[in-house]
Amino acid sequence: MEKAFPKDIQSLKSIYRFIQRFTGQNRLDPSWNNILNLILEELFVNTVKYNPGSSGDVRIRLDACSDRIVMTLEAVNVDPFDITRTEPFDISKHYQSMRRGGLGIPLVKHLVDDIRYQYNEETRSSTLTLIRHLEGQHVRHSNERKQ
Amino acid sequence: MFDIQMNENNEILISGRFDAAQVKTAEAFFGRIQTTCRVNLSRLEYISSAGLGVLLGAQKNLKDEGHQLILSHLNDHIRDIFTWARFDIIFKIE
Numbered sequence: 001m002e003k004a005f006p007k008d009i010q011s012l013k014s015i016y017r018f019i020q021r022f023t024g025q026n027r028l029d030p031s032w033n034n035i036l037n038l039i040l041e042e043l044f045v046n047t048v049k050y051n052p053g054s055s056g057d058v059r060i061r062l063d064a065c066s067d068r069i070v071m072t073l074e075a076v077n078v079d080p081f082d083i084t085r086t087e088p089f090d091i092s093k094h095y096q097s098m099r100r101g102g103l104g105i106p107l108v109k110h111l112v113d114d115i116r117y118q119y120n121e122e123t124r125s126s127t128l129t130l131i132r133h134l135e136g137q138h139v140r141h142s143n144e145r146k147q
Numbered sequence: 148m149f150d151i152q153m154n155e156n157n158e159i160l161i162s163g164r165f166d167a168a169q170v171k172t173a174e175a176f177f178g179r180i181q182t183t184c185r186v187n188l189s190r191l192e193y194i195s196s197a198g199l200g201v202l203l204g205a206q207k208n209l210k211d212e213g214h215q216l217i218l219s220h221l222n223d224h225i226r227d228i229f230t231w232a233r234f235d236i237i238f239k240i241e
Contacts, residue, residue, distance in 0.1 A: 104196040
């Protein structure tokens with residue numbers, strides 16, 4: 001499933017509905033709604049926040065394979081930001097400064113099993129691909145028989 | 148649907164989905180809290196890092212004045228996030 005979302009915080013409601021349709025169609029446990037929403041919200045909000053006034057949508061694609069979910073976010077007219085290269089996160093040190101921000105990317109990294117980042121300097125577009133394994137639950141497609 | 152209010156037991160009740168779109172509403176509410184309060188999360192379905200940040204900011208402000216937020220009635224999803232975020236370092240969780 002794929003859909004484009006305007007770079008606006010108000011798109012979060014639409015993103016959540018998109019995720020619910022995806023988990024429903026793939027008969028995933030409803031608990032996946034919150035997991036996927038956490039991942040996508042953090043990345044989407046960062047794209048909006050750090051590219052103010054930028055035109056173009058963020059395209060989100062969700063794919064369910066037999067043992068994993070693949071999430072892809074493509075954004076145009078954005079500055080490069082490779083989240084795979086952020087500093088290691090120490091939550092105790094983070095709280096020593098009582099900084100209220102900075103938890104989003106560590107949370108995404110905690111929730112996914114693999115992240116790939118690509119940036120095209122010419123088009124100023126980024127592609128983030130994230131994989132989360134299904135850990136014992138398999139995607140059941142409509143043409144599979146229940147056992 | 149997100150909502151934050153003080154209930155009849157003088158508890159802060161946060162309900163619904165606390166995502167980045169709700170930050171301003173939540174900050175405005177917590178900006179008016181000046182004493183120790185319990186925060187009942189029994190109806191909170193979801194919280195993102197934006198919501199965590201609001202709670203952290205409110206806690207910092209209150210602790211600077213010798214007060215705090217006490218969190219209670221976490222569901223499994225919220226408890227998982229709070230456990231990861233080590234909120235037990237910052238908050239009393241009942």
